[in-house]
Amino acid sequence: MTAMNPVPSSADRPRLVLRGVAVLETLFPDAAVVLDGGVVTYAGPYSGLTPAPGDDVLDLAEGQVVIPGLVDLHCHGAYGVDFSRADASSIREAVSGLHRAGSTTVMASLVTDEPEVLLRQVALLAGLAEEGLVAGIHLEGPFLSEVRCGAQDPRWLLAPDLELAEALIRAGRGWLRTMTYAPELPGADALVELLAGNGVTPSLGHTACTAEQAHESLGRARQLLAASAHAGARPTVTHLFNGMDPIHHRTPGAVSACLRAAEAGNAAVELIADNTHLDPYLVATMFDLLGAGNIALVTDSMAAAGLADGQYRLGPAEVLVQDGVARLTTTGSIAGGTAAMVDLVRNAVGAGVELADAVTSAAAVPAGVLGRGQELGSLAPGASADLLVLDEALAPVRVMRRGRWLS
Numbered sequence: 001m002t003a004m005n006p007v008p009s010s011a012d013r014p015r016l017v018l019r020g021v022a023v024l025e026t027l028f029p030d031a032a033v034v035l036d037g038g039v040v041t042y043a044g045p046y047s048g049l050t051p052a053p054g055d056d057v058l059d060l061a062e063g064q065v066v067i068p069g070l071v072d073l074h075c076h077g078a079y080g081v082d083f084s085r086a087d088a089s090s091i092r093e094a095v096s097g098l099h100r101a102g103s104t105t106v107m108a109s110l111v112t113d114e115p116e117v118l119l120r121q122v123a124l125l126a127g128l129a130e131e132g133l134v135a136g137i138h139l140e141g142p143f144l145s146e147v148r149c150g151a152q153d154p155r156w157l158l159a160p161d162l163e164l165a166e167a168l169i170r171a172g173r174g175w176l177r178t179m180t181y182a183p184e185l186p187g188a189d190a191l192v193e194l195l196a197g198n199g200v201t202p203s204l205g206h207t208a209c210t211a212e213q214a215h216e217s218l219g220r221a222r223q224l225l226a227a228s229a230h231a232g233a234r235p236t237v238t239h240l241f242n243g244m245d246p247i248h249h250r251t252p253g254a255v256s257a258c259l260r261a262a263e264a265g266n267a268a269v270e271l272i273a274d275n276t277h278l279d280p281y282l283v284a285t286m287f288d289l290l291g292a293g294n295i296a297l298v299t300d301s302m303a304a305a306g307l308a309d310g311q312y313r314l315g316p317a318e319v320l321v322q323d324g325v326a327r328l329t330t331t332g333s334i335a336g337g338t339a340a341m342v343d344l345v346r347n348a349v350g351a352g353v354e355l356a357d358a359v360t361s362a363a364a365v366p367a368g369v370l371g372r373g374q375e376l377g378s379l380a381p382g383a384s385a386d387l388l389v390l391d392e393a394l395a396p397v398r399v400m401r402r403g404r405w406l407s
Contacts, residue, residue, distance in 0.1 A: 020060025023154030038403025069104030069386025112141030136177035183217035205238025
């Protein structure tokens with residue numbers, strides 16, 4: 001691998017040079033990552049770097065590796081805080097905890113709820129996005145299939161309502177980034193057009209649609225996004241396999257169309273690699289078939305993430321967490337995840353996925369979905385100084401966000 005082009009130094013304080021094993025697109029054994037003023041200014045072989053007088057050089061310990069900060073596109077809460085019902089102060093504390101755990105970029109997700117609650121929380125989260133705390137908002141509903149609602153409250157599920165969708169977009173003040181929808185519902189085509197036209201990525205999910213319906217909807221979403229000001233964007237698939245019919249050889253369902261779209265690079269599929277939502281063998285199979293560049297690892301985490309088993313909430317629902325698995329107290333349906341992004345990377349590697357591929361799907365791909373691939377998700381020159389130092393067990397040793405080490 002050759003060094004990526006450096007960018008000029010602009011900071012008065014000494015540059016920080018990390019030397020050791022690093023994931024720079026691929027796993028690089030003797031790399032240097034130079035951080036200057038909160039920005040990566042060099043990433044490549046240490047032999048290609050001429051240290052400047054006064055540089056602060058940090059040699060990694062044996063077995064440690066530097067990876068980019070992780071980007072979570074689908075997160076409902078953590079540390080006892082449910083984004084769907086919490087106030088701004090509580091959300092700040094929870095997101096700060098997620099940052100310290102290695103998810104240096106977090107998009108806040110809301111479950112299906114009363115329209116008034118959704119509008120209130122979208123507006124609240126837009127303010128936190130303007131502060132730079134969260135990277136945007138993901139709405140998981142309310143335009144979802146009752147048949148495949150999972151942990152979504154069926155009382156508040158709706159057929160696509162363009163007036164409500166427009167109100168949610170306005171409340172988001174440009175920070176509503178993705179919305180999950182079921183393409184078989186009446187009005188879904190118009191909803192996709194509205195979302196794409198307003199810079200919101202349609203995310204197919206919680207659906208009982210046919211393969212043909214999924215194929216047509218994803219294709220249409222791709223075309224609309226390409227024609228918008230967000231050219232190059234592509235639709236996503238909300239937690240593939242979960243919230244949709246399993247593949248059957250005579251009724252292939254949405255999964256088969258999502259796989260075809262992702263393999264062609266026309267969609268990015270979310271995978272919850274927490275060893276609960278998906279079997280590890282299936283996760284490794286998806287990486288083999290689709291390639292890391294078409295997969296976004298997500299936590300789908302809820303309020304119990306980072307805490308012990310017990311009683312929690314997910315929007316309007318009561319959830320019981322036992323042995324780290326969250327389930328609705330009413331139906332027993334899985335109700336979000338409790339793992340951190342770095343856990344998903346470790347699980348994927350444990351399933352046989354190469355570390356560089358797992359990192360691509362946990363950082364670069366989700367950053368691209370956000371339209372911030374030049375800034376986030378990699379250690380390329382010009383990117384934000386977001387990174388993790390992992391030990392040989394792939395547990396975080398240190399976390400840096402926006403050029404600052406987090407405690």
